[in-house]
Amino acid sequence: MTFFQLLMKRKELIPLVLFTSVAAGGASSFAVYSFWKTDVILDRKRNPEPWETVDPTIPQKLITINQQWKPIEELQKVQRATK
Template sequence: MNILELMMKRKELIPLIAFVSVAGFGAISMGLYSLSKSDVIINKRKNPEPWENVNPNKPQKLITINQKWRPVEELQKVRKLTK
């Protein structure tokens, strides 16, 4: 039996199929969006220390409100000493 035939026979399944489809699409799109963020590591061998390449001007959260970034002085001193 075809999905469309089943939906025409039982009209109460239409909202259920719509909600499940929207939820599945949302889950897949959120997963793909999360993979594009810089804090997700897919290949550790290519980039073993990804936190060194984080752009401070680009927000790292899903929603960022009033983010102002300032470098931490102690970390800058340590970074200069270790290079």
């Protein structure tokens, strides 16, 4: 019995197969999209030092661990003035 004959015999499996197929297609398309993004570097041979080719006009995502937040004086003055 082929797969399609099984689906025609048991019609209650059609939504399950449909949702599973859509989920698998979305997961695989997201994986392909993640590999083609410009901020992901997979090739170390052609570009071993990627920080040398960073465009300063494009905002970059940076990570800061254990950052100490200090109030900005100019922002505090503006907040006081608008109250």
